[in-house]
Amino acid sequence: MKAEAKRQLYADTEEMLALQDTGTVQQARQVARLDARQYTDEAQFSSEKNRIFKRVPLMLAASCELNEPGAYKTMDIAGVPVLLVRGKDGVARAFLNSCTHRASPVAKGCGKAARFTCPYHGWSFGREGNLVGIASRETFGDIDPDDYGLIRFPVHEQSGLIWAILDPDAPADFTAFLGEFAEMLGGFGFENWHFGKRTTLEGTNWKLAFDAHLEFYHLPVLHRETFGPDTGNAAHYQYHGPHFRLRHIGKRAERTGFDSVSLLEGLPREAWPTEPLFSGEWILFPNVSINSFFQGGRGVIISQVIPGNTVGESVTVQTYLHKKAQNEEEQATAAELTSFIAHVVRDEDLPMSQDQQHILSSGIQKFVQFGRNEGGLQHFHRWVEHCVSTDEERPLADLMAAAPDIP
Template identity: 55%
Template sequence: MDVRELLVADAEVMLDRLATGTISRSPAVTSLDSSIYTDPEQFKRERDRIFRGLPLMLAASCEIPAPGDYKTMDVAGMPLLLARGKDGVVRSFLNACTHRGSKLAKDCGQAARFTCPYHAWTFALDGRLLGVAARREFGEVDADASALVEFPTTERAGLVWAILDPAAPPAFDAFLHGIDQLLAGFDFGSWTFFERHELPGANWKLAFDAHMDFYHLPVLHRATFGGQISNLAEYFYYGPHQRLGLVTTNEHVLEQDDLPSLAHRPKEEWPLDTLLFGEWIIFPNVSINCFYKGGRGVIISQIFPGETVGESVTVQLFLHERPPVGEQSAAAHEMSDFLRHVVGSEDLPMSRDQQQVFATGLLPHVQFGRNEGGLQQFHHWLDRFVQAPSGTPLDEIMAK
């Protein structure tokens, strides 16, 4: 894949849409059972097939930039420990001591090794068992078999992906379908981590649907984005992943890009920053939006299922190309507060309203318009992964 060629081709499509004020519409309006948002069995299948079967984008490299940096998280009920080893490699583990299952670490931080808070077994950053407390009295321990449970993990484009099944083949290439090569243009590996928010919501797909939907921008977000913002998305697809370009030549609150400026310049000079326009969607649960307040920054939103089918957690990670200082820092905080407000006070309350309605069982279907092709694609891919017979290799599911 020639990355620049692909980005230029997308930008050409986008310039045409901007000139005509149109979008490419999907072939038909589609409808889905609203039970996809409420059925506990469906939720269980998604947890097993999607969140414990597919590569998930779990962290930005700059959250754990140095050897010894670690981060813990809980993903679909799985306690995780991500750590950068002395060799600079990021690994992900079950956050569990192999003696008797205590969680090894909490929150995030820096460590030379992990010492279990229960009986003080110690583990290296690469998962090896280093020490058994009172080893002589304890007796024989098979060190190899007592290493931390490790998940297939890869770090690409300044982002960390892992598959939460220790036995899964590391089919990252097939699954990522080049999205990592496109995102590499941001060079997130050299960015800095700024802030993190966690926001509760309803079913994870209701929370995530809103990220692939520009149709609602001038309506639900009238008070924050303004009623003049465009509601037109041009969707670009890269396997199960996608990108949304906002079809507008007006200035808008997101200030994502300056695409119109490209029209007057030869293609060879189109700057990479501009070619990376729009909102990036990494299947199954991540969106990335650029902004220019407090310097160039992005919000990475990760939507994780909660404990029940009707709950989710949206994690907002804010990264900046350069550490914001002075006035820039105030502006960066203003932006992250604004986006917490938009999602926490407008999008997620909407998801809870929808959840309550679907729980009545009296609205059996939801509809996706020809202007919401990205949502149609998302649910189509989700279904494909959920329905594939257990054990089907990822590349086979992708190739169908």
């Protein structure tokens, strides 16, 4: 890890320790309002597709999901079908999942393949996206296969995570967007972790679904049956460009976790164990959150909230990764954890956002509010607004340089 990212990890942690001591909650400057149409308007959603999801780098997979040449995964992101595959050369690539003959998907689901053969007329593509076979080539006519490989998106693999920009013409410039946040995430060591399980949950507007990941205010109320009514509802936010961390603060919160910063109290910095440096939730703009768990050994659940085809549809994909190989008992414990977290989101968070979507769609309530204790929500929505109000022709570096005022 680069020295600056390491310094930042320690600085974040020292700030948390100081706050734990004083029990202070840092508040946003003001209560903010958001127009209800942000969640219901198709034109707004169309701008988000063009100015966010086809413009900024999206974290699409953990490296260990594509753990060998030929390992692949397909996804549909705001109407763009994507094929991610690792090549013979070990490089992860992303393509439009579409045959260059007549636009049939060349892969479904995930798995391992030596090549991708189109189910319509049988053209085939290599793992590096090159067109390797044209059915009945002699009668099809004369085309140069080198011109008709799969349409390729820029990809960046760092810290055991894979990002892509869903614009084939975009420059492969990821650093301005990722900043040191991706570098800090490198401390998890995800490149050596293992893929455990993937769960897909259907939901409503992607921002309503994602909002629930960005505050702890609702934990003791909406999740009183699952996390319990004594769960702390205070979060401390640490912003890194559009991305941020949120960490539990206060009694029965940060102090109780295995990765708690309170484990560091009284220890000299040189003696700090590593885990607490990574505590809390890591939010990767625009739609990913990473949460640590310790049941079944060290693990994380990565939640990707992926917009669907319309303003009122999304899917939440929960991907469980674990650090070490697991024995049977650990596997069973991890299976309990993943079904518990799926239950919380499927049966508590997502039904709530369905209800919100329904009410906001009536058009009668004109706005929602984000409290001074919900600074991360204010931050997220300001970045959404910043991206949407900046013409898509503006380079990504410009967009990042003109960062919005943080509440």
